[in-house]
Amino acid sequence: MSSHLEIADRHLAAAEILHATAALRVFFRAQPTLASARAVLARLEGLPQERLRRRVWVGRSFTIEPVFALLRAAALLEGLDLELRAGDFNTYAQEILDPDSALYAFDPHVVILAIQTRDLVPEVENYTGAQATQSVADAVANLSNLLSVLRERSAASVVVFDFAQPQHLADGVLDHQAANGQRGLVESLNDGLRAHAATMAGIFVLGFDALVASVGRANFFDERKWLTARMPFAAGSLWPVAQECLRVLLPATGRIRKAVVVDLDNTLWGGVIGEDGIEGIRIGREYPGAAYLAVQRVLLDLSRRGIILAVASKNNPDDALAVFDRHPAMLVRREHFAAMEIGWNPKPESLRKIAQELNIGLDSLVFVDDNPAEREAVRRELPEVLVLELPPDPMGYAACLREVPALERVRVAAEDRDRGRQYAEQRQRAALKTSAATLEDYYRSLDMTVEFTPLTEFNLARLSQLTQKTNQFNLTTRRYDEASLAALAQGGGVRIYGCTVRDRFGDNGLVGVAIVRTGPACWEIDTFLLSCRVIGRTVETAMLSHIAAQAREAGAGLLQGWFHPTPKNQPAVDFYQRHGFRQVEARDGAGLWEHDLTRADIAWPDWIARSVESLPA
Amino acid sequence: MSDDILARVCNLVAEILNMPPSEVNAGTTQADAPAWTSLGHLNIMLSLEQEFDVSLDPEQVESMTSIAAIVGVLREHA
Numbered sequence: 001m002s003s004h005l006e007i008a009d010r011h012l013a014a015a016e017i018l019h020a021t022a023a024l025r026v027f028f029r030a031q032p033t034l035a036s037a038r039a040v041l042a043r044l045e046g047l048p049q050e051r052l053r054r055r056v057w058v059g060r061s062f063t064i065e066p067v068f069a070l071l072r073a074a075a076l077l078e079g080l081d082l083e084l085r086a087g088d089f090n091t092y093a094q095e096i097l098d099p100d101s102a103l104y105a106f107d108p109h110v111v112i113l114a115i116q117t118r119d120l121v122p123e124v125e126n127y128t129g130a131q132a133t134q135s136v137a138d139a140v141a142n143l144s145n146l147l148s149v150l151r152e153r154s155a156a157s158v159v160v161f162d163f164a165q166p167q168h169l170a171d172g173v174l175d176h177q178a179a180n181g182q183r184g185l186v187e188s189l190n191d192g193l194r195a196h197a198a199t200m201a202g203i204f205v206l207g208f209d210a211l212v213a214s215v216g217r218a219n220f221f222d223e224r225k226w227l228t229a230r231m232p233f234a235a236g237s238l239w240p241v242a243q244e245c246l247r248v249l250l251p252a253t254g255r256i257r258k259a260v261v262v263d264l265d266n267t268l269w270g271g272v273i274g275e276d277g278i279e280g281i282r283i284g285r286e287y288p289g290a291a292y293l294a295v296q297r298v299l300l301d302l303s304r305r306g307i308i309l310a311v312a313s314k315n316n317p318d319d320a321l322a323v324f325d326r327h328p329a330m331l332v333r334r335e336h337f338a339a340m341e342i343g344w345n346p347k348p349e350s351l352r353k354i355a356q357e358l359n360i361g362l363d364s365l366v367f368v369d370d371n372p373a374e375r376e377a378v379r380r381e382l383p384e385v386l387v388l389e390l391p392p393d394p395m396g397y398a399a400c401l402r403e404v405p406a407l408e409r410v411r412v413a414a415e416d417r418d419r420g421r422q423y424a425e426q427r428q429r430a431a432l433k434t435s436a437a438t439l440e441d442y443y444r445s446l447d448m449t450v451e452f453t454p455l456t457e458f459n460l461a462r463l464s465q466l467t468q469k470t471n472q473f474n475l476t477t478r479r480y481d482e483a484s485l486a487a488l489a490q491g492g493g494v495r496i497y498g499c500t501v502r503d504r505f506g507d508n509g510l511v512g513v514a515i516v517r518t519g520p521a522c523w524e525i526d527t528f529l530l531s532c533r534v535i536g537r538t539v540e541t542a543m544l545s546h547i548a549a550q551a552r553e554a555g556a557g558l559l560q561g562w563f564h565p566t567p568k569n570q571p572a573v574d575f576y577q578r579h580g581f582r583q584v585e586a587r588d589g590a591g592l593w594e595h596d597l598t599r600a601d602i603a604w605p606d607w608i609a610r611s612v613e614s615l616p617a
Numbered sequence: 618m619s620d621d622i623l624a625r626v627c628n629l630v631a632e633i634l635n636m637p638p639s640e641v642n643a644g645t646t647q648a649d650a651p652a653w654t655s656l657g658h659l660n661i662m663l664s665l666e667q668e669f670d671v672s673l674d675p676e677q678v679e680s681m682t683s684i685a686a687i688v689g690v691l692r693e694h695a
Contacts, residue, residue: 034664038632065656066663228675229659235666 003027008043017049018383025077026379026389032239034066037073044076050567051081052479054253057108057156058084059092061119063231070242071249078246078386078406079363080255089230090119096146096153104153109481110252111156112245113146114208116232117163117186124189127170127182136185140192151200155484157252159245160197161208162190167217201460202483204248204410211244246405254468254479257386257406258360259308259338260299261351263369264320268292268311268332270394273319284329294398295368296331302401303336305409306416308358308423310339312350312367317342338423347374348381358423359532361471361568366404370394411482413462418509425505426533443538443607447504450542451611455489455496462510463498467527470513471568473540474529475561475575480515493518494526495550499543501534508533512543516551523551525561528575535571538605544579546610548595548602559595560584622695623688629668630684633660646683658682669694 004027011020024043028036058064068084075082085106087095092113095103103111118125121139123132150158165186175181180188190209197203212220215237222234233241250256265272269292270282282289283296303309309332313320320342324334334340339357341350347369355362363384369375375387386406390397409416429446455463464482471477480488489496499512511534515527525547530540551559563576576583576593579602585592595602604610623643631641634652647653653661662678665671665687671694673681681687 033667034660035629035632035668038635042632042635063656063659066660069660224675225659228678229655231659235663238663238667 004030005039012043016383017044017047019380020044021049021077022379022383022387025386028073028077029389032070032074032243034069034238037069040073040077041069044073049079051076051079052253052255053081053083054109054249055083055085055106056110056112056249057087057103057106058112058114059087059095059103060112060114061090061092061116062114062226063089063229064114064241066231066233067238067242067245070239071245074242074246074405075249075255078250078255080250080253082249093142093146096150099153108154108156110159110249111150111154112159112161112206114161115163117166117189120163121185121189124182124185125166127166130178130180132182132185133180136189136192140189140196143193144196147196147200147203151203151483155481155487156202157481157483158203159206159248159252160193160203161206162193164209164212165217167221201457201486202481204252206244206248208244211240215240243403243405247403247408248410250405251408251410252481254465254481255406256409256469257366257404258364258469259310259354259358260302260366260368260401260407261310261312261354262295262299263347263371263374264311264313264315264323264342266370266394267368267397268295269323269327269330273323274315278319278322278327281323281327283327288394289329291394291397293329293331294395295401298398298401299332300336302407303419304412305407306412306419307407308338308360308419309336310354310358311337311342312347312354312369313340313342314344314347315342338419338426346377346381348378351378351382351385359472359535366407368397368401370397411461411465413465414509422506422508422533428505429503440607443605445504446537446607447609448537448539448607449502449609449611450539451500451502452543452546453498453500453510455485455498459498459510460486463496463513466510466513466529466531470529470531471566472532472570473535473572473575474527474566474569475525475572476527476564477566477569478515478527480527488515497543497547499530499539501537501539512539514543514547516547518551518554519556521556522558522560523547523554523556525559528561538608540575541579541602541605542608542610545602545604548597552597552601557596557598559597560592562590562592564590622691623684625668626665626684626687626691629664630661630687633657633664641684643684643688648682661687665691 004023008020008023024040028040065086072082095101121135123135163186166182169175169182171181175183194205197205219234220237221232226232262268270288271280273281283292299309324330339354341353351365355365362382365385367378367385367387370390378385379387388400390400460482464480464485467480488494495516495518497514498510500510501508511531513529517524517526548559580600581593581595583591584594627641628638631638634650634657636652662673666673669691677690681690
């Protein structure tokens with residue numbers, strides 16, 4: 001059997017980039033070393049592939065560069081192309097405070113701040129008693145000021161390493177008896193950082209101390225490297241640091257996966273239901289059933305984070321469903337799953353069907369299966385899917401599923417917590433659609449109410465998330481992180497609309513966003529998107545009609561908007577044309593469309609009720 | 618065995634410094650390779666620790682500025 005690196009090279013020779021990427025993922029995860037990272041970069045850099053390019057500035061108090069190759073390689077394997085630029089050594093404060101610094105000239109999408117405890121507050125490391133309390137308070141104030149200045153001057157997302165506990169305690173076990181001993185001081189430093197970060201949009205704390213603890217404090221650092229090269233990490237810690245960065249960077253840049261598809265036999269429970277029967281399968285609090293219970297626990301945690309769950313299993317549906325309905329130890333039940341493909345289809349076919357039913361791309365799926373042959377089949381047929389390489393021992397499955405960076409979230413909106421219920425309601429809507437006689441009957445039967453709200457601090461996270469995640473009905477696919485969206489709203493000359501849709505099956509939540517630049521004579525639509533949950537129900541017409549009416553009210557005679565085609569936004573391709581716009585300009589495949597507001601309205605779909613709570617100012 | 622170490626070291630250094638494998642051989646030194654900067658040296662040392670499962674002390678790190686010197690130190694560990 002040939003190695004995954006050789007498999008990747010064969011695919012590259014045939015210009016099959018997605019297949020090569022899938023093979024390289026297995027190769028890299030099996031041994032995430034500097035040499036492996038270089039091997040991945042040598043093969044993937046510069047290839048013509050759809051990727052999200054992001055500039056990342058790293059302000060730091062130590063040599064962090066050896067992490068870069070690992071971070072770049074791992075990000076590239078998830079379609080995120082990072083340009084990493086390190087600030088000068090220990091000059092992060094000057095870079096933030098000087099408006100003409102290289103940081104601002106670089107115009108980063110993301111700023112990472114990696115500062116060691118001993119560089120920020122030397123008094124904690126060289127502890128001589130509780131007088132360090134004041135130094136910690138000063139350090140929190142200084143750091144808070146830096147973050148505020150950075151937030152004011154840059155729209156970048158900011159990722160701040162929290163501060164590691166000292167490796168050795170000056171007072172030994174006495175330290176654990178005191179509230180403001182060394183450990184207590186670092187805790188209050190981190191509490192101060194978290195409290196200040198929470199007051200501003202787009203600032204995310206990276207749990208560096210927790211990472212150090214999980215790797216093992218004694219093994220994480222290599223003091224000799226710190227003393228000779230100002231690089232504090234041991235060789236074995238480079239990948240954990242890179243991976244932790246990725247776990248924040250993927251969700252912060254919106255490069256995430258939305259759904260987990262699990263196999264059943266020997267993945268969700270031990271044994272084979274068709275052979276062992278419901279009494280014979282292993283699931284519960286004891287070994288070995290506890291391994292599978294732990295997997296179910298992770299799935300519930302992911303579901304609360306807004307990740308969609310689905311099943312792909314080769315089984316008799318009745319046998320498998322009986323376990324969900326009747327086995328007393330099961331933590332996950334049918335209602336937690338948005339789609340279930342149980343039958344005798346090949347797994348790739350089941351995954352295709354699931355993606356179709358959920359209306360998401362194959363590149364949004366993570367596939368979990370104990371059977372290496374099934375994993376290989378999915379990788380070969382559907383290289384876009386992230387296939388987890390589970391360890392041989394089922395006791396390791398849960399941990400493997402927990403550490404997938406593409407399933408991390410840095411913010412969870414209320415809609416995410418409800419996602420499971422919303423998909424169940426979606427299944428009922430689909431059933432109704434097949435019974436309604438005409439499309440208009442169907443629209444009417446839905447009893448839709450649409451509400452428009454301006455950008456507020458409460459919906460900022462969700463609106464930003466929609467711009468970053470929506471691919472299909474998205475006219476310009478411009479991505480706005482929270483900070484840049486907030487900055488845009490503050491700049492003036494712009495209206496931001498959030499669109500909420502309710503129907504007789506429930507509340508779909510915030511599902512539409514429009515951003516409009518409001519000139520005196522002409523309003524230009526910068527962003528117009530709709531979550532796939534409500535595509536095809538004329539909500540988009542209602543949104544456009546609302547914007548046109550407001551533009552006219554404000555005295556504008558023209559409504560304009562670009563359509564930028566992408567590989568995924570086919571559903572929106574004829575949107576402007578369908579609503580009576582005419583194309584007035586074309587550039588690089590994109591088209592500028594225009595509507596004369598003095599001549600015609602855009603009709604409101606009369607089967608949708610309108611509830612306008614407050615108008616955007 | 619030692620030839621095996623030599624070949625692995627040459628491949629590793631070429632990979633880490635992003636050089637064609639043909640340009641790295643037993644005679645290559647830090648002075649010959651523009652990519653072998655101080656940061657490049659740090660990366661080489663870290664990847665040697667990762668690939669050969671060794672822990673290098675500062676004196677060794679300072680001395681390992683050629684392929685021959687690297688192979689020499691690794692042989693001591695073997």
